[in-house]
Amino acid sequence: xxxxxxxxxxxxxxxxxxxxxxxxxxxxxxxxxxxxxxxxxxxxxxxxxxxxxxxxxxxxxxxxxxxxxxxxxxxxxxxxxxxxxxxxxxxxxx
Numbered sequence: 001x002x003x004x005x006x007x008x009x010x011x012x013x014x015x016x017x018x019x020x021x022x023x024x025x026x027x028x029x030x031x032x033x034x035x036x037x038x039x040x041x042x043x044x045x046x047x048x049x050x051x052x053x054x055x056x057x058x059x060x061x062x063x064x065x066x067x068x069x070x071x072x073x074x075x076x077x078x079x080x081x082x083x084x085x086x087x088x089x090x091x092x093x094x
Contacts, residue, residue, distance in 0.1 A: 008068035011077060015063035016047070023051040055084050 016027050027047045028036050039045040044066050049057040059080050062072040072080075 008071045011063045011071050015060045018060050019047045
């Protein structure tokens, strides 16, 4: 926290929005800002992925690594999502 935002922050944000979209719940709802900072920054807490499809969950996990430099790039996220879309649609088209 309190570091300049970079593209990795956007990837992290995408991951949280993806989880919220699948779970239909707000991540960290009810947390104070101090509790949120402690949980996320110091205890490395992330939302539960049980409502996220497994193949999307793998992409999400790679997008919210504690170390920003180890997070997937947005290009990698888009490529993986595109691959998942193709593999999902292929049997339905044939």
